[in-house]
Amino acid sequence: MATAAIFSSLRRRRSPSLEAFLAPVDLSEVALVQTLATVSAELVADFSPKVFFFQRKNSRSLIRKIEVFLVLLDYLKDSGSSGPGLPSTAVLCFKEVYLLLYRSKILLDYCAQSSKLWLLLQNHSISGHFHDLNQEISTLLDVFPLNDVILSEDIREQVELLRKQARRSRLFIDKDDESLRFRFFGFLDEFESGKAPNSEELRLFFVERLGIRDAKSCRVEIEFLEEQIVNHEGDVEPTVSVLNGFVAITRYSRFLLFGFEQENDQVGLEIGGSVKRQRKGLITQEIADTFVTVPKDFSCPISLDVMRDPVIISTGQTYDRSSIARWMEEGHCSCPKTGQMLVHNRLVPNRALRNLIMQWCTAHGVPYDPPEGTDGSVESFSAVAAPTRAAVEATRATATLLIQQLANGSQRGKTLAAREIRLLAKTGKENRAFIAEAGAIPHLRKLLSSMNPVAQENSVTAMLNLSIYDKNKSRIMDEEGCLGLIVEVLRFGHTTEARENAAATLFSLSAVHDYKKRIADEEGAVEALAGLLREGTLRGKKDAVTALFNLSTHAENCVRMIEAGAVAALIGALGNEGVAEEAAGALALIVRQPVGAEAVGKEEMAVAGLTAMMRCGTPRGKENAVAALLELCRSGGAATTERVVKAPMLAGLLQTLLFTGTKRARRKAASLARVFQRLENASLHFGELAVGYALSSNSAANRDSSFAAGDVSVPMSISVPVL
Numbered sequence: 001m002a003t004a005a006i007f008s009s010l011r012r013r014r015s016p017s018l019e020a021f022l023a024p025v026d027l028s029e030v031a032l033v034q035t036l037a038t039v040s041a042e043l044v045a046d047f048s049p050k051v052f053f054f055q056r057k058n059s060r061s062l063i064r065k066i067e068v069f070l071v072l073l074d075y076l077k078d079s080g081s082s083g084p085g086l087p088s089t090a091v092l093c094f095k096e097v098y099l100l101l102y103r104s105k106i107l108l109d110y111c112a113q114s115s116k117l118w119l120l121l122q123n124h125s126i127s128g129h130f131h132d133l134n135q136e137i138s139t140l141l142d143v144f145p146l147n148d149v150i151l152s153e154d155i156r157e158q159v160e161l162l163r164k165q166a167r168r169s170r171l172f173i174d175k176d177d178e179s180l181r182f183r184f185f186g187f188l189d190e191f192e193s194g195k196a197p198n199s200e201e202l203r204l205f206f207v208e209r210l211g212i213r214d215a216k217s218c219r220v221e222i223e224f225l226e227e228q229i230v231n232h233e234g235d236v237e238p239t240v241s242v243l244n245g246f247v248a249i250t251r252y253s254r255f256l257l258f259g260f261e262q263e264n265d266q267v268g269l270e271i272g273g274s275v276k277r278q279r280k281g282l283i284t285q286e287i288a289d290t291f292v293t294v295p296k297d298f299s300c301p302i303s304l305d306v307m308r309d310p311v312i313i314s315t316g317q318t319y320d321r322s323s324i325a326r327w328m329e330e331g332h333c334s335c336p337k338t339g340q341m342l343v344h345n346r347l348v349p350n351r352a353l354r355n356l357i358m359q360w361c362t363a364h365g366v367p368y369d370p371p372e373g374t375d376g377s378v379e380s381f382s383a384v385a386a387p388t389r390a391a392v393e394a395t396r397a398t399a400t401l402l403i404q405q406l407a408n409g410s411q412r413g414k415t416l417a418a419r420e421i422r423l424l425a426k427t428g429k430e431n432r433a434f435i436a437e438a439g440a441i442p443h444l445r446k447l448l449s450s451m452n453p454v455a456q457e458n459s460v461t462a463m464l465n466l467s468i469y470d471k472n473k474s475r476i477m478d479e480e481g482c483l484g485l486i487v488e489v490l491r492f493g494h495t496t497e498a499r500e501n502a503a504a505t506l507f508s509l510s511a512v513h514d515y516k517k518r519i520a521d522e523e524g525a526v527e528a529l530a531g532l533l534r535e536g537t538l539r540g541k542k543d544a545v546t547a548l549f550n551l552s553t554h555a556e557n558c559v560r561m562i563e564a565g566a567v568a569a570l571i572g573a574l575g576n577e578g579v580a581e582e583a584a585g586a587l588a589l590i591v592r593q594p595v596g597a598e599a600v601g602k603e604e605m606a607v608a609g610l611t612a613m614m615r616c617g618t619p620r621g622k623e624n625a626v627a628a629l630l631e632l633c634r635s636g637g638a639a640t641t642e643r644v645v646k647a648p649m650l651a652g653l654l655q656t657l658l659f660t661g662t663k664r665a666r667r668k669a670a671s672l673a674r675v676f677q678r679l680e681n682a683s684l685h686f687g688e689l690a691v692g693y694a695l696s697s698n699s700a701a702n703r704d705s706s707f708a709a710g711d712v713s714v715p716m717s718i719s720v721p722v723l
Contacts, residue, residue, distance in 0.1 A: 029086045030077075032094055037073035039101050040066055047108045053211070054119040054177055055111045058130035061169075062104055065137055068162045069097065075155045087148045093140050100136055107133065115224035116210050117250065120181050121238060124173060131171040138166035180209055188245050191390040196397050202253045218254035222247055241388050248394035255401045255420075260413035296620075298357045301337045302327060303511070304546075306361070310354050311347040315340045318350050338663055392430050399424060399435045406443035411452065418447055418458035425465035432469035441466065441479050448485040453494035460489045461501045467508040477515055483522055491528040496537060503532055503543035507550055516554035526551065526564035533569040538578050545570070545579040549586040558590055562599040571600065574609030574625075584613055584624035588631055597636035600628075607632075607647050614653045623665040626657060630672045645676050 043066050052059045076086075107129050111119060119126065141163040146156065183205055190197045206212045212221060225247045229240055238246075300307045300320035309321040315335040319327075324347065327336055334341050402424075405417040421440055424431050440462070447459035463486065466472045476482050490502035506525065510516045520526055529551075532544035548566050551557050561567055567590060573583035587610070590596035600606045613625035633641040644650070657669040 029091055032091065032098075033073055033076050033086075036094055036097055036101070037070065037077050039098070040070040040073060043101060043105055043108070044070055047112070050112050052111050053116055054123065054174070055126055055130065057174060058127060058172055059108060059111055061172075062108065062130060062133060065134075065162060065166070066101070066104060068158050069101075072151075072155060072159055075151065076149075079150070079152075087145045089143065089145045090149055093144045096136075096140055100133065100140065103136075104133060115221045116212065117184070117221050117246065118224055118228060120177065120184060120210075121243075121246065123177050123181050127171060127173045131169070134166055134169040138163070138169065141166055180205070184246065184249075187249050188242070188388075188390045191245070191249065191393040191397075192388065194389075194393055196252075196393075197249075199256055203257055206250075206253055206257060215254055215258040218250060218258060222250050222254070225250065241391070245388045245391040245394065248391040248398065251420075252394045252398040252401070255398060255405075260405050260409055260416050295360065297353070298360065305511075307353070307357060310350040310357070312350050313347060314343040314345075318353060321347060339667065395424060395431055396434050396438075399431075399438055399440070403435075403438050403440050403443065406440065406447075411450075411455070414443075414447060415450075415452055415455040415458065418444060418455055418462055422458050422462035422465060425462055429469050432466050432472055436466055436469070436472045436475050441472075441475050441482065445479055445482045445485060448482075448489055451494075453498070456489060456493060457495050457498040457501065460486065460493070460498055460505060464501050464505040464508060467505055470512075473509050473512050473515070477509060477512075477518065483509075483519065487522050487525045487528065490532070491524050496540065499528075499532065500536065500540040500543050503529060503540065503547050507543065507547035510547060510550035513554065516551050517556055520551050520554070520557040520560045526557075526561055526566050530564055530566040530569035533566075533573055533579070533583075541573065541576065541579045542582075545573060545582040545586065549582050549589075552586040552589045555593060558593045558596045561590065562596065567596070567599050568603060571603050571606045571609055574605070574613060580613055581618055581621035581624060584610060584617075584621055584628055588624055588628035591628055591631045591635055594635050594637075597632050597634075597640060600632060601636045601640035601643065607644055611647045611650055611653060614657065615649070619662050619665070622657060623662050623668070626654070626661075626665055626668045626672060630668050630675070633672065633675045641675065 044063065047059070047063050050059075107126070111126065114122075141159070144159075146159060146163075151159070187197045187202070187205070206218070212218050225243060229243050229247070297318075298306050300310075300323050301317070302323035303320055305320070307318070307320040310318050311321045311324065312318050313324060313335060315338055317335055317337045319336070324336075328342075328345055399421070402417040402420050405413050406421075409417060421435060421444070425435055444459045444462050444466075447455050448463075450456045450459070463476060463482075467476055476486075486502050486505055489498050490506065491499075493499040493502060506519055506529070510519050526548075529544045529547050532540050533548065536544060548561070548570060551566075552561060567587070570583045570586050570590075573579045574587075576583075587600060587606075591600050607629070610625040610629050613621050614629075617625060629644055633644055654669045654673055657665050658673075661669060
């Protein structure tokens with residue numbers, strides 16, 4: 001029996017639901033025959049006129065068989081032979097015919113609607129499905145009680161002839177189609193060996209043999225293949241990695257054969273055109289389709305990015321191997337998240353979590369670069385999704401064409417090239433590496449100042465995607481004027497999405513400690529981030545707050561953030577559920593410095609906002625809020641501390657945290673209670689609270705170990721979106 005993969009794929013593509021074709025067990029004999037005749041007639045009417053590019057013989061053969069069924073059913077319906085006198089065996093056969101017609105419609109729809117390249121790649125499998133249907137027809141006709149049904153002589157002869165033909169039917173695979181399929185695989189082999197196929201051979205294959213004659217048709221083929229990758233079924237060949245190779249070859253052929261000018265009307269590249277159309281067709285939908293929220297457990301508490309190689313340390317916490325190893329190499333002896341002292345420095349691989357991360361990334365189309373030297377089931381899993389050399393080489397050749405267009409093409413051609421580089425940089429460190437190595441960044445930099453909204457947005461988003469690869473961060477920062485232009489897009493970008501992506505780019509670049517000061521010192525950068533946090537969309541606010549958080553981890557940026565209004569914006573964000581957690585985390589870092597504590601202390605809503613988070617925030621938000629209040633008291637002086645002490649309901653909130661908060665929140669709450677205990681006017685309110693916690697804790701040293709150990713990290717789950 002044929003697999004269900006093709007049929008399940010087609011049910012996702014405009015085909016009727018399965019329930020609509022369930023066997024009609026409750027219909028009378030007359031109604032059953034009438035229904036089958038109607039369905040058969042519709043199939044014949046729908047598919048007889050169609051021209052099938054592939055599977056022509058198999059499709060025509062199946063349609064002719066359905067036509068014979070239609071002749072039989074029409075005769076029974078018109079002659080009155082479909083009444084109660086119809087043999088029970090015939091009724092059972094007709095109920096099976098109902099399901100067979102459903103399967104036939106699905107398969108014929110598949111051949112009519114699928115892309116040419118996909119049909120070519122599935123040539124063997126689809127031919128097998130046609131053969132399976134022929135076998136089912138043969139079986140039905142063998143058991144159909146032909147002699148017990150009243151039929152005219154000519155109808156009986158047609159059914160008997162169909163029965164004989166069905167018995168003799170064999171699997172048919174078109175030799176010409178197979179020759180084309182082998183040629184397509186031949187292109188893959190050429191790229192695999194590091195050699196680009198001859199352009200005339202590609203033209204002959206795509207244009208002359210497949211009839212793909214323009215850029216739009218080529219794009220449709222690419223999109224269909226990419227859809228099959230997303231919806232990949234385990235029993236469909238070729239594998240995802242091979243499909244990626246074919247997508248890369250087709251994309252390369254598109255630009256090699258059809259250039260960069262023919263799709264301008266489709267992608268809305270006209271300067272001064274409809275911004276609404278541009279954003280809907282090119283920008284907004286792409287972002288909506290690719291932006292996903294990373295589960296917090298999948299993000300490293302140090303790097304804030306998706307973990308490539310999660311490991312467990314002695315405290316039971318999980319980090320990305322490279323991040324925690326760097327932490328230990330810097331001389332730290334405590335857990336960055338909990339502040340507990342490390343019993344030993346062994347790193348235990350968290351293989352279960354690594355597999356979950358890889359599966360989630362594959363399911364959501366999120367790029368995942370597996371660590372080198374993985375073993376066991378993880379290695380076998382990554383091998384399926386890893387790009388083949390053919391895909392890499394074809395993409396490299398495409399990138400070369402795109403960068404040539406960026407350098408020498410027309411304005412409209414450059415805009416299209418920037419969009420394609422943005423898409424290529426969505427996945428894989430290999431893509432990001434060789435795109436930058438081939439010289440894309442200087443040309444993208446020039447487009448940042450373009451008056452074309454689409455060109456500007458694609459260029460800044462391409463920068464964002466390229467910056468995810470660590471080595472490209474230095475290339476972008478070292479490119480003269482590039483940082484300034486990114487900030488200009490953040491401040492004055494033509495579209496909301498461009499400004500948001502510029503903020504996300506600054507967040508990505510600020511992952512390097514040495515760049516945080518440079519970014520903050522760039523004119524207008526912090527002010528623009530603060531403005532986006534105050535007035536942007538929810539996604540814009542998230543981009544801004546994560547960038548500000550990164551900048552706040554550099555001690556020398558504190559004064560700059562105060563002067564630029566970032567501190568006030570962070571305090572205002574405490575009331576926004578979508579960004580409050582990150583805002584509190586940034587404030588907890590800023591108030592470590594006296595100047596930061598003084599600035600926050602002067603803001604009327606600061607203490608109120610933080611205490612409100614302790615009451616209604618997320619567990620991590622409560623943790624960040626109490627940490628910020630503690631640091632505010634330590635650095636802000638007596639007046640600020642007294643102001644915190646007088647916050648309504650704070651005593652009750654601290655007591656609640658001591659029993660229900662995270663480990664870090666409980667430690668911070670106990671430390672804050674001890675600060676209050678030192679104040680004479682607060683001793684009656686907080687004395688018992690601190691004593692009670694002391695009795696339930698191991699020791700005072702453990703309770704405050706995070707601060708003593710230099711607990712400068714504020715755990716958050718933030719990942720750079722790939723757009």
